[in-house]
Amino acid sequence: MRILFVAHGPAHVPWIVPLAWASRLAGHEVRVAARPQSVARVTAAGLIAVPIGDSAAGDAFIRRTAPLTGERPKRLPATWPSGPLGWSEERRLHWSDQVLGLADSLADDMVDFARFWRPDLVVYDVGAVVGLVAAAAVGVPALAHSWCQPLGLYFLHEDEVPPTYPRLFERFGAEPRIGTDTWIDCTPPALHTPHPVPRIPMRYVPYNGPGEVPDWLREEPKRPRICVTGGITTSTVDDFGRQLLDEAAEVDADVVMAVTRPEAFDGLTLPGNVRLTGWVPLGALLPTCSGLVQHGGAGSTMTALAYGVPQLVVPDGTDTPQSLCADQVARSGTGIHLTPAERARPGALAAALGDLLTQAEYARRAGVVSEEIAAMPPAAEVVSLLEQRAAHATDSQPTSTAK
Structure with missing residues (x-):
């Protein structure tokens, strides 16, 4: 099958490399969509990169110090982000605006490639919401890949959704995906924080990029x-x-x-x-x-x-x-x-x-x-779950949608 991985930024690329290579070794085709800043890290890992977005536009969203849109959901999710951060409402709204603004700048390239390549499954970094948009646009299941922190953008109820989120999907003729999803998570039990999204455990395999032993x-x-x-x-x-x-x-x-x-x-x-x-x-x-x-x-x-x-x-x-x-x-x-x-x-x-x-x-x-x-399951076992999810695409759809 074809698996499209989506990376958020240069420091996040190493997280997806073990599962991407486990997928390749299982015989699947793999592509990694990445912003221009991340492409070299993808290719250095021996994977095929798909550049998406404009470097300057993406950086502009990341550098914003005030909310981009001023739009607010009816109810701020207590779980967004969860854990002991203790962020203020403005801090959380600003962070959401950054993530959604970045996704907006990448969405055209991302969906164009997904429609061209027709993946069977999308695995996206929890910070790369554009991966979920692309999966919805081509009608395939998607799973998020966590980086050991409960900071991905997700919405469990429709009144938690800011107006910018459904518009990302609607401009491609897709229904917004809202509800509990599944995350691939390398967090060991000792570091777990409370989280409402179901997680698939996977052993963390250190990958820090290429280099030499001095x-x-x-x-x-x-x-x-x-x-x-x-x-x-x-x-x-x-x-x-x-x-x-x-x-x-x-x-x-x-x-x-x-x-x-x-x-x-x-x-x-x-x-x-x-x-x-x-x-x-x-x-x-x-x-x-x-x-x-x-x-x-x-x-x-x-x-x-x-x-x-x-x-x-x-x-x-x-x-x-x-x-x-x-x-x-x-x-x-x-x-x-x-x-x-x-x-x-x-x-x-x-x-x-x-x-x-x-x-x-x-x-x-x-x-x-x-x-x-x-003691956590190796990436090879998670690849088997990816295969099952792609084979039973109907069962993998979100529990609710917004129109």
């Missing part, structure tokens, strides 16, 4: 090794990385700064226990590490957990997806959440790292969650 990584570390990263796209690490350089000498460990922008630290003096490497795939580096310092990226968080590595999460805000990851890590006992206010104290990073390395409970809990992940 010679120094083959050497057995003589003391604990700490990885510092800001993920594959964020510059958040530039800020807390400079603070860490000031405090690293206080930490009895070797610190590897595996960052995508090493030039951000040009001219700074590196302490003797710090190595500035540029990007190294976390799947190669983390198995040799005793700890991770990161910004709260879902991929960084889950890769560390998959390898049983405790972590110090340093998000740059208190109402962001990154702060949600930090909360998940702290609640699961697998690491420490250092808030912006806490990080501002002199010596705070060094002290938190000392706790991470010396309090054995963090490593023990990280090991337990690693075992939870290993």
